[in-house]
Amino acid sequence: MAVPVESEAPGGRDVVGAVLKACMLLGQFSADRPVWTLNDLTTASGMNKTxxxxxxxxxxxxxxxNRxxxxxxxxxxxxxxIGSAALAKLDIRSAAKPFMSDLATTFGNxxxxxxxxxxxxxxxxxxxxxxxLVVAGINVGSVMPYHAAAGPIVMLAxxxxxxxxxxxxGLxxxxxxxxxxxxxxxxxxxEIEDAGYSLSVSDYLPGVAAVAAPILGSDGAVLASISVGGRAEEFEGAALAAKIEKVCAAGARITRIVRAMPRA
Incomplete structure (x- = not known):
């Protein structure tokens, strides 16, 4: 994740740039990459080596x-x-909330x-x-068939x-x-399972498109899906590619978070 670190930190005078940069460095560590060298951290962060x-x-x-x-x-x-303390009271809805907010803010869908x-x-x-777009018939509590719309279909896949x-x-x-x-x-x-995401266009509501990614448990079982939906014309070309990338990244991140949650 390259960051233009030599410029002023975003957020105004209340933000301490050095702390923000240190958090960016900590954000490079993951279960897939738990150990980093100085050179690799420098390259990945985009910061000055010193x-x-x-x-x-x-x-x-x-x-x-630790070294x-x-x-x-x-x-x-x-x-x-600290991570364990945060996870102790976390459920899948609260784990997904910041990623949903990011998707809605980034794309307006x-x-x-x-x-x-x-x-x-x-x-x-x-x-x-x-x-x-106000999508009639899809609200909190709505139950949708699995063979239509991106969110249900990606779970089915x-x-x-x-x-x-x-x-x-007879579906x-x-x-x-x-x-x-x-x-x-x-x-x-x-095809959806191989790709890791689903794209639906007008298969549940005319003129409405969506992109979805699965959220999987430790055993590979489907726990949920995260998706972004809106007018079909907003899901084409570069805009579609950006949505696919961000939705897939959100699904992967939430999957890692829920797998780390303490078991009930």
Whole structure:
């Protein structure tokens, strides 16, 4: 994540630039990349090497980061303790909220969080953007069929259990674009599973499009989907590519968060 760090930190005079930069460095560490060298941190952050060295030395002194025997950096126990405290009271809705807010703010569309249920996909939260299309019939508590709309379809694609229960001849056509043929639907779901996201255009509501990504548990089971939806013409070209990238990143981040939550 390259950051133009030599400029003034955003947020005005109340923001301490050095603290913000240190947080950006800590944000590079993840379960996939728990150890970083000075050179790699410098490249990834876009900061000056001397700045990175001084910030990391400060974090080591504070006990937030440890040095390995090879001289690389690894986050220390206080970071895990704070993370555990944050996760203790977290549920999937609160975990997804900042990502939904980011999607709605960035694109001006409506962000949705849906979970699987016996009768269909249930919308448990939504956030409207500044230019958001009011989508009739999709509200908190709405139950939607799994074979239409991006959020339900991406869950269907990633769940063998849902496929076995839901896919059968005679599925109703919600619009003219709804896929009801079993063979075509299975082929469509396989493509979605491989891609890691779903795109729907007018298959649930005419003129409405959406992009969705799954949120998966530690065992790979589908826990939810996060999506952004709006007018179909806003889901084309570069705008569509940006939405796909950001929705997929949100789904992946929320997946990591929920997998780290303490089990009930």
């Amino acid at each position: 700045t990175v060295f001084r910030l990391m030395a400060t974090l080591v002194q504070a006990g937030w980061v 390995t025997d090879e001289g690389a950096y690894r986050v220390a126990m206080p970071v895990f303790e 409506t962000a949705y969080l849906m979970v699987p249920a016996e009768q269909g996909a249930v919308c448990i939260d939504l956030l409207e953007g500044r230019n958001s 990633h769940s063998k259990e849902l496929r076995d229960r839901w896919i059968k001849p 109703p056509a919600i619009t003219e674009q709804t896929i009801t043929d079993v063979n075509l639907l299975v082929e469509h779901l396989d």
